[in-house]
Amino acid sequence: MTLMQFTLLSSFTLSMLGMTMYRTHLISALLCIESMLLTLFLATTTFMQTTQTTTITILPMTLLTFSACEASVGLALLVASTRTYASDHLNTMNLLQC
Amino acid sequence: MSYFLFLFLLCFALAIIGVASNPSPFYGVIGLVMAAFFGCAVLVGFGSSFVSLVLFLIYLGGMLVVFVYSIAMSAEAYPKTWGDFLVILYVFGFAFLILVFSFIFEVSDIMGSLTVDNVGLYVIRMDFGGVMLLYSIGGPVLLLCGFGLLLVLFVVLELTRGLARGALRIV
Amino acid sequence: MNPMILFILLFSLAMGTITTLSSYHWLLAWIGLEINTMAIIPIITKKHHPRATEAATKYFLTQTAASTLILLSSTLNAWTTGQWTITELHHPLAMMMLTLAVAMKLGLAPTHFWLPEVMQGTTIKTALLLTTWQKIAPLTFIYLTSNHLSTKMLFTLGLLSVMLGGITGLNQTQTRKIMAYSSIAHMGWLTMILTLNLNLMTFTLMLYITMTTSSFMILLMSESKTMTDLGLAWTTSPTSMLLLMLSLLSLGGLPPLSGFMPKLLILKEMTMLNMISMSTILALSALPSLFFYLRLSYLMLMTIPPTTTTTEHKWRHKNNTLKITAQLFIITTTLLPITPLVNKIL
Numbered sequence: 001m002t003l004m005q006f007t008l009l010s011s012f013t014l015s016m017l018g019m020t021m022y023r024t025h026l027i028s029a030l031l032c033i034e035s036m037l038l039t040l041f042l043a044t045t046t047f048m049q050t051t052q053t054t055t056i057t058i059l060p061m062t063l064l065t066f067s068a069c070e071a072s073v074g075l076a077l078l079v080a081s082t083r084t085y086a087s088d089h090l091n092t093m094n095l096l097q098c
Numbered sequence: 099m100s101y102f103l104f105l106f107l108l109c110f111a112l113a114i115i116g117v118a119s120n121p122s123p124f125y126g127v128i129g130l131v132m133a134a135f136f137g138c139a140v141l142v143g144f145g146s147s148f149v150s151l152v153l154f155l156i157y158l159g160g161m162l163v164v165f166v167y168s169i170a171m172s173a174e175a176y177p178k179t180w181g182d183f184l185v186i187l188y189v190f191g192f193a194f195l196i197l198v199f200s201f202i203f204e205v206s207d208i209m210g211s212l213t214v215d216n217v218g219l220y221v222i223r224m225d226f227g228g229v230m231l232l233y234s235i236g237g238p239v240l241l242l243c244g245f246g247l248l249l250v251l252f253v254v255l256e257l258t259r260g261l262a263r264g265a266l267r268i269v
Numbered sequence: 270m271n272p273m274i275l276f277i278l279l280f281s282l283a284m285g286t287i288t289t290l291s292s293y294h295w296l297l298a299w300i301g302l303e304i305n306t307m308a309i310i311p312i313i314t315k316k317h318h319p320r321a322t323e324a325a326t327k328y329f330l331t332q333t334a335a336s337t338l339i340l341l342s343s344t345l346n347a348w349t350t351g352q353w354t355i356t357e358l359h360h361p362l363a364m365m366m367l368t369l370a371v372a373m374k375l376g377l378a379p380t381h382f383w384l385p386e387v388m389q390g391t392t393i394k395t396a397l398l399l400t401t402w403q404k405i406a407p408l409t410f411i412y413l414t415s416n417h418l419s420t421k422m423l424f425t426l427g428l429l430s431v432m433l434g435g436i437t438g439l440n441q442t443q444t445r446k447i448m449a450y451s452s453i454a455h456m457g458w459l460t461m462i463l464t465l466n467l468n469l470m471t472f473t474l475m476l477y478i479t480m481t482t483s484s485f486m487i488l489l490m491s492e493s494k495t496m497t498d499l500g501l502a503w504t505t506s507p508t509s510m511l512l513l514m515l516s517l518l519s520l521g522g523l524p525p526l527s528g529f530m531p532k533l534l535i536l537k538e539m540t541m542l543n544m545i546s547m548s549t550i551l552a553l554s555a556l557p558s559l560f561f562y563l564r565l566s567y568l569m570l571m572t573i574p575p576t577t578t579t580t581e582h583k584w585r586h587k588n589n590t591l592k593i594t595a596q597l598f599i600i601t602t603t604l605l606p607i608t609p610l611v612n613k614i615l
Contacts, residue, residue, distance in 0.1 A: 001203045001204065001205055001220045002205070003104070003107060003205055004103075004107065004140075004144075005348055006200065006203055006205045007110065007111050007198070007463075009180070009199070009201075009203070009345070010111065010195070010196050010199045010250070011110065011111050011114040012341055013195070013199070014114055014115060014192050014195065014320055015117065015118050016258040016338070017118065017192070017195075017336065018117065018118025018120060018167075018188075018336060019124070019330075019556075020119075021120065021153060022120075022332070024173045025123050026172075026326065027123045027165075027169060027373070028120060028123050028126050028143050029330055030118055030165075030166070030245060031119060031123065031126045031129075031130050032117060032126060032167070033330075033334065034130060034161070034162075034165070035114055035117045035118070035130055035133055035350070036334075036337045038130075038133060038134055038137055038157065039114070040105075040337060040340055040341060041137070041153065041157075042110075042137050042140065042141065042345045043341070043348075044129065044344055045141055045146055045225075045489065046144060046148075047144065047344060047347055047348060048224060048228065049144045049146050049223070049224065049225075050144075051143060051351055053113045054224050054227045054228045054231070054354070055228065055233065055236075055383070056184075056295070057146075057149065057224065057225050057227075057228020057229050058228065058229075058231055058232055058236045059296050060149055060558050061149075061152070061229060061232060061243075062220075062242075062243055062296060062300065062328060063340075064152065064153070064156055064157065064241055065246065066243070066246060066299075066300065066303045067157075067248065068156070068160070068161055068247075069246050069247060069249075069250040069307060070303070070333055071161050071164070071165070072164075072254055073250060073253055073254065073257070073307055073310060073329065074329065074333075075164065075168050075254075076253065076254040076257040076258050077257060077259050077322070077325060077326050077329055078168060079168075079257070079258045080257050080258055080314065080317070080322050080325075081117050081323070083150060083258075084317070084319045084322045084346055085192060085319060085322075087172075088172050088245055089208055092524065092527060093241075093323045093326060094199070095320050095323055095388045095390075096170070096320060096323055096324060096327075096385065096387075096390050098384040237577075239296070239297075239300075242288070242300050242304075243300075244295075245281070245304070246300070246303065246304055246307070249277065249278075249281050249307055249308060250276055250307060251303060252274050252278065252311070253307050253308070253310060253311050255274075256270065256274060256278075256311035256314075257310065257311055257314060257325070259317075
């Protein structure tokens with residue numbers, strides 16, 4: 001495992017851990033999702049560069065497009081939950097607990 | 099260039115720790131901007147300058163600006179910085195985790211792959227040719243991306259639609 | 270919601286799953302998953318109730334995390350093997366990540382907590398979509414990579430979800446939550462049989478979808494959201510209550526009904542491979558699920574709670590049963606005699 005792969009793998013793991021541990025704000029979780037996608041972007045581009053596969057360049061571009069989509073859906077959910085709950089704290093979302 | 103790459107990767111990992119360690123969103127978004135910036139630098143070091151430019155312009159210039167605006171939704175009176183007790187606990191915990199990972203995964207090769215000074219600046223760059231494929235044989239993927247963006251337009255409009263005119267929504 | 274927008278959303282919901290089903294490359298499969306997730310979110314929040322917003326947020330966070338994990342596992346696999354075909358998943362760590370991510374998307378046991386909450390926050394129709402159509406795309410991944418997945422890990426996940434789906438469903442009073450726990454338990458059965466017999470898994474999935482759809486049709490018709498509602502639902506239509514009881518018992522797997530067939534075949538397959546103790550545990554952990562189905566049937570059909578109503582029919586009589594319910598019920602209740610045929614084909 002090269003240093004690049006190691007850094008990307010561990011930073012993905014850290015972002016995921018950061019998302020799954022207790023977050024105060026919804027937007028912090030969205031930021032963690034964005035950093036996961038950024039790490040994936042770097043990972044696929046590195047794959048393209050190290051194996052000299054030209055055709056796989058499509059992958060990071062598509063990834064960027066869909067991460068923009070995800071970010072916008074996440075921000076729309078943020079707006080919706082702020083409008084219904086008057087804050088974006090994750091611990092206000094307790095209506096559905098068993 | 100290898101030393102630069104090492105430095106950039108280190109800064110990238112630190113910035114990711116900055117996002118993941120649960121500070122206030124103000125500081126988290128700064129961490130994400132720094133991570134995107136150093137990610138671009140890493141990509142330039144690896145020799146894919148066009149993809150790096152796209153990342154810089156679209157990710158940093160487009161999406162993160164929207165994020166920075168949206169942070170205003172979660173304004174706090176006393177934001178937690180990275181010096182806050184809980185956050186610094188997370189920071190040290192994550193740094194320790196990276197240390198543990200480095201023992202598990204055995205980083206054999208420091209750079210391992212081609213940096214930009216191995217290939218040189220004068221060969222045909224891979225990423226230009228690759229992105230070009232999106233307009234020839236990769237056309238269906240481009241169409242799918244366009245469809246996804248169109249779908250998201252409707253999704254966002256439908257999610258944020260309010261039934262009343264006030265700031266808070268009446269069910 | 271505007272019907273045109275609803276059409277676009279439902280179209281992309283179908284298109285996302287079909288893209289995932291028909292793809293050979295990780296990228297296209299991931300695109301399909303993403304389109305599918307994005308399309309269902311406004312369907313979940315169709316009524317802008319705070320509960321619906323919360324359900325959509327929870328659904329979004331879990332599904333997005335799982336799908337990025339799927340893409341990471343494929344990237345990790347590509348780093349070592351150099352190719353992006355879905356069926357060639359050789360890296361052990363990537364395999365493990367994919368299994369966990371799919372478990373998170375399906376709602377298998379250690380990562381199942383989002384499913385009952387999301388189902389509770391939506392309408393009954395959307396809950397039907399979540400338990401049936403949304404399971405197909407994640408199951409495609411473990412179907413395609415089933416040659417490389419770890420049998421032990423899938424057995425652990427499956428056994429845990431059968432047990433937990435039965436036991437945690439015991440103290441629920443909301444019908445949608447009960448259906449969610451039943452879905453968790455059934456997904457456990459699917460993952461148990463996945464590495465042993467793929468065709469049997471597909472067959473179990475098809476039968477599960479049919480049984481769940483027919484149960485949800487009656488819940489939809491009588492608008493029963495809690496067990497208390499079910500107790501008075503006989504006033505709308507006693508016949509459909511009988512059919513609901515039959516389809517719930519079929520979900521539980523009682524012999525003369527067709528839900529018994531996949532359970533019998535799965536247990537037969539496992540005993541033939543000499544996994545006696547495992548199959549005994551599996552058969553026994555289906556009992557708590559059977560208990561809550563039986564409790565539902567008891568409440569809605571075998572006892573009449575004391576009421577002050579004197580009429581036999583609800584005064585607000587709406588008959589909005591879909592035509593397909595009849596065909597679904599035939600499949601749900603009377604398919605058991607073809608077991609030898611199915612056994613031969615599989």
